[in-house]
Amino acid sequence: MPNLRAIETFVKALEGGSIASAARQLGISPAAASQNIARLERELGTRLITRTTRSMALTAAGERYLARVAPVLDELEKAQSDVSLVHGELHGRLRVACMAAFGRHVLAPLLPAFTQRHPRLALELLVTDRDVDVLKEDVDVSIRYRDVLEPGMSVRPLAAVPRILCAAPSYLERHGRPQVAEDLLQHACLLYRRERDGRLMRWPFVRDGRRTDPPLRMAAIGSDIDAMTEFAVAGGGIVWAGSFIAHRYVQEGRLVPLALKAGRKGQLQFEDGTLDFFACFRDRQYVPAKVRAFVDYLLEVLPGHPSLERLPGRAG
Incomplete structure (x- = not known):
């Protein structure tokens, strides 16, 4: 009977796409993971995976074996998790x-x-x-x-986290405080570009109930919102950030949260909105x-x- 660790290594390698991935998941070295799979193949008397320097693929026997053992391994992991809760202690x-x-x-x-x-x-x-x-x-x-x-x-x-416009007292002393959304077009704006897809996170301007994207004076764009907030703290411009980022700076007096008055009909409005976080x-x-x-x-x-x-x- 092949040992469970070898089976687990085989399944994790196929799920993760590589033996190195299986090794990371199991907390062992890639060499040990490779040996586990080789041992499993010897015990079964058949090749399960064909490997090259860049890829791996299941053999016909490997496909049949994976279809049988993967659900069993999944059920074992679920059973271990449930038993740990019954005994009052989580582990793993x-x-x-x-x-x-x-x-x-x-x-x-x-x-x-x-x-x-x-x-x-x-x-x-x-x-x-x-x-x-x-x-x-x-x-x-x-x-x-x-x-x-x-x-x-x-x-x-x-959690639904508020987002707010903030600027340093030194910036507001030099450039004045925006009163309405239209005023933001004349200020130095600090924007965040999302690392995962390169998307620039535009500010939420609305005119007559419809989203719009007016031209902003972009003082800087950054892929880290903490860096952009520090830029604002140093007097570099206005940043739009989650309250969990700005909170400490506001408490210390290094950033001032800005509230904009509602403009007249037909003028730009700024809708702060929230960052809605989920467990996935x-x-x-x-x-x-x-x-x-x-x-x-x-x-x-x-x-x-x-x-x-x-x-x-x-x-x-």
Whole structure:
């Protein structure tokens, strides 16, 4: 009977697209992962995978074997997760992917209390704005905002975070304070370009109820919203950022939240809106106990979190 570790390595390699991916998921070296698969093939007496320097593909026997063992391995993982909850202790690895700024400012400070509740759970945090393949990178749960949700993804709402316009006191002293949305066209604007797809995050201007994209004086564009916020703190312009990013700077007096008055009919309006964050799962049918516990914890601690509340803006 082939050992379970060898079977697990084989399945993870096919799910992740490479032996190196299986090794990362299992916490072993690529050489050890390759040896596991070779051992499995010897015990079965047949080749399961054909390998080149750049790719791997299943043989006919490998396809039949994978179809049989993958569901069994999946059920074993689910059973282990459920049993751990019955005994009152979660264990194993929990890999969480999170958008970078939310991970830095909100998630990371909340995690020590969660790990204290579940000391046998090994938490791994992947903080990045790049496109994460949850299957190949063996991510249990990812935290994303609405604009980057994938179609068909199983999600659970976590928080609606206000976004606000901010500028440093030094900038406002030099250039004055915008009163209405039209005034923003004459100010130095700091914009964010999304790393995952290169999309420039346009500001939410509306005219007569319809979205519009007026020409802005772009003082700088950056792929990191924290860097753009620091740019604003140094007096470089006006930034539009989530409250969880701006909160500390506002508390310290280094940024001033701006409130714009409603313009007349036909004039530009600025609709701040919210960043809506969701917990996203890779399996629509089954959510492991460790993932349910993690998401339930976030739903417990996020409401009323001071950095997620709307900051009082000032105009004039």
